[in-house]
Amino acid sequence: MTPQSSPQAGAAVKAADRAHVFHSWSAQELIDPLAVAGAEGSYFWDYDGKRYLDLTSGLVYANIGYQHPKVVAAIQEQAAHLTTFAPAFAVEARSEAARLIAERTPGDLDKIFFTNGGADAVEHAVRMARLHTGRAKVLSAYRSYHGGTQQAVNLTGDPRRWASDSATAGVVHFWAPYLYRSRFYAETEEQETARALEHLETTIAFEGPGTIAAIILETVPGTAGIMVPPPGYLAGVRQLCDQYGIVFVLDEVMAGFGRTGEWFAADLFDVTPDLMTFAKGVNSGYVPLGGVAISGAIAETFARRPYPGGLTYSGHPLACAAAVATINVMAEEGIVENARNLGASVVEPGLRELAERHGCVGEVRGVGMFWALELVKNRETREPLVPYNAAGEANAAMAAFGAAAKKAGVWPFVNMNRTHFVPPLNVSESEIKEGLAALDTALSVADEYTD
Numbered sequence: 477m478t479p480q481s482s483p484q485a486g487a488a489v490k491a492a493d494r495a496h497v498f499h500s501w502s503a504q505e506l507i508d509p510l511a512v513a514g515a516e517g518s519y520f521w522d523y524d525g526k527r528y529l530d531l532t533s534g535l536v537y538a539n540i541g542y543q544h545p546k547v548v549a550a551i552q553e554q555a556a557h558l559t560t561f562a563p564a565f566a567v568e569a570r571s572e573a574a575r576l577i578a579e580r581t582p583g584d585l586d587k588i589f590f591t592n593g594g595a596d597a598v599e600h601a602v603r604m605a606r607l608h609t610g611r612a613k614v615l616s617a618y619r620s621y622h623g624g625t626q627q628a629v630n631l632t633g634d635p636r637r638w639a640s641d642s643a644t645a646g647v648v649h650f651w652a653p654y655l656y657r658s659r660f661y662a663e664t665e666e667q668e669t670a671r672a673l674e675h676l677e678t679t680i681a682f683e684g685p686g687t688i689a690a691i692i693l694e695t696v697p698g699t700a701g702i703m704v705p706p707p708g709y710l711a712g713v714r715q716l717c718d719q720y721g722i723v724f725v726l727d728e729v730m731a732g733f734g735r736t737g738e739w740f741a742a743d744l745f746d747v748t749p750d751l752m753t754f755a756k757g758v759n760s761g762y763v764p765l766g767g768v769a770i771s772g773a774i775a776e777t778f779a780r781r782p783y784p785g786g787l788t789y790s791g792h793p794l795a796c797a798a799a800v801a802t803i804n805v806m807a808e809e810g811i812v813e814n815a816r817n818l819g820a821s822v823v824e825p826g827l828r829e830l831a832e833r834h835g836c837v838g839e840v841r842g843v844g845m846f847w848a849l850e851l852v853k854n855r856e857t858r859e860p861l862v863p864y865n866a867a868g869e870a871n872a873a874m875a876a877f878g879a880a881a882k883k884a885g886v887w888p889f890v891n892m893n894r895t896h897f898v899p900p901l902n903v904s905e906s907e908i909k910e911g912l913a914a915l916d917t918a919l920s921v922a923d924e925y926t927d
Contacts, residue, residue, distance in 0.1 A: 477516045479522075479526070485513075485523055486522060486523025486524065489523070500624070501624075511523050515530075516541075518900050518903050526885075529886045529907060529910055533898050536735070536898050538900055539734055539802075540901065541903075544805060546805050547801040547805060550800065550801030551801075553797070554797035554798075555794060558793050562788075563590070567793055570590065572796070573588075576799070577754070577769065577799070581740060581752060582742050585770060588769055588770070589783075589790070590765065590767045591765075592766060594623055594729030595629075596625060596787065598623050599627050599628055601753050602690060602692070603785055604723075604768065605689045605725060606690070608723060608773075609689045609722070611688055613647070614646060615647075615649075615650055615688060615691045615692070617649065617693055619697060619700040620697055622729075623729075634700055653672040653703070653709050657858070658671075666708075673713070676713065676716060680720055688722050690724070691716075691717055691722055691725065692726075693713065694726075694728075694730070695740070695741035696846060698731060699891055701894055702842050704841060704843050710742075711745065711746070723751060726752045728742065728752055728754050729755045733754065733806070736843045737815045737819055740752070750773065753766065754769065755767070758802065759795060760802050765799055806901075812901070814901060814902055814903075815845040815901040819845050819847070823845065824842070824847070826908065830849070830912065830919060831849070833916070834923050836923045836925070844901075845903070846898060849895050849896075849919075851874070851877070851893050852893070852926070853925065853927050854927045859927075860893035864892065865892065866892070873925035877895065877922040878890045880920075880922075886910075895915070
C-alpha cells in the first residue's frame with residue numbers, strides 16, 4: 477500500500493486526540509503523538525506520507541506485521557458468523573485457539589484460561605498460585621515488567637511501579653541475573669548463575685518458604701532490557717520451586733509466540749513452569765487477547781472447586797479467530813524459523829558490527845528477533861548514556877538518538893539507556909539491513925554524548 481499525503485486529515489486526527497484521548501504513562505500536556513494514517517507489513521506511515529520501518533512491532537506485539545491478509549480475513553469471517561458470545565459456552569474459535577496454543581506450550585500446560593491481555597493474565601496467574609498453595613507472597617525480579625493493573629504493576633520491577641506501590645501487595649523483589657551489570661560481582665555466566673540462585677534461595681529462606689505462593693519471572697525480560705538468562709538459571713529456579721512447594725510462573729507476554737526464535741522462550745532453556753502467561757504475539761495484537769496456560773496439577777485444584785475469577789470477554793470469538801489465523805500463518809509461513817534464522821545470521825552480526833563502530837554501544841544482547849543495545853557514556857566504566865529513569869534535560873542523549881532514528885526512517889524502541897531491535901518476526905533481510913543502516917546514523921548522534 478502506497479502512503480497517501482493528507483495533512484489536513486492528519487491535523488484533524490491530532491486535534492481530536494489532544495482534546496479527548498488520555499494517554500497511558502504520560503504527562504498529557506507534554507506529549508505529541510504521531511497521527512498514523514496506515515500500516516502494512518513492517519511499516520507504518522503518517523498523514524504527510526512519511527513512512528517508518530517499525531523496529532518496535534507496536535509494543536512488541538505485531539509479530540506477523542500489520543494487516544496480514546489471512547488474519548484480517550479470519551476476523552471478517554468470524555464477525556459475519558458470530559461476533560461475540562459469553563465465555564461460559566463452548567465456541568469453535570475459542571476451542572480451536574486453546575487447542576493450538578496447548579499444542580505448542582511446554583510440558584503439560586494443556587489448559588488455557590483466556591484474558592483480555594497480558595496484565596490480567598498475570599493477575600489471574602497469581603490468584604491461581606495463591607489459591608493452589610494457600611500462601612500469600614509472590615517473589616518477582618527487579619528489572620521486570622508484568623503489566624499496569626494493580627497486582628501486576630506491584631510485581632513489576634521498574635519505576636512504573638513506584639506510584640502504586642504501598643508495600644501491601646504481598647510482593648518481594650529480588651535480583652535476577654544480568655552479567656553486564658552484575659549485582660553479584662560475577663565475572664562469568666557460571667558465577668552469575670550460581671550467585672543469583674544463591675541470592676534467590678537466601679531470599680526464600682529469610683521470607684519463609686511456607687509463606688511464598690509463587691516466583692514469577694519473564695523468561696527473557698523484555699522492556700527491562702532483554703537480558704537472556706545465563707545457562708542453568710531458569711532450571712535452578714525450577715528446582716528451588718520444586719524444593720519449597722512454590723508455583724513457578726513464567727511471563728511470556730512479550731517473549732512468547734516466536735519472538736525468541738522458538739514458539740515459547742521456555743523452550744530455549746528446556747524448562748516447564750507451572751503457569752505461563754501470554755498475550756501480544758498470540759494474535760499479533762489484532763484483537764486484544766491474553767491468557768494463562770495451566771499445568772495439570774493446578775488445573776486439578778479447580779476440578780471440583782470453582783475458580784473465583786473470570787472476564788466478560790474471556791476468549792472473545794473475534795480475538796480467538798485472530799489467534800487461530802495467526803498461529804496457522806506462523807506455522808505455514810515459517811515465521812518462527814525466520815525469526816530464529818535471520819536473528820542469528822543477519823541481526824546479531826549487524827548489531828555487533830554497529831557496536832564495533834560506535835563507542836556509545838556498551839553491550840549487544842538478545843536472541844531470535846529480540847535484541848537490545850545498551851548505550852553508555854564510557855565503555856570502560858559502563859556508565860549509562862543517561863541516568864536511570866532520566867527525564868527532561870537528563871534524557872537529552874536518548875531523545876537525540878530517537879529523533880535521529882525517526883529522521884532516518886525507522887521508529888525505534890527506546891527505554892532508559894537502551895534501544896531494542898524488535899521488528900516483526902516476518903521481517904525481510906533487506907528490511908533488517910535498512911533498519912541497521914538507520915541505526916548506524918542515529919548511533920553517530922549518540923556518540924556525540926560519550927566521554
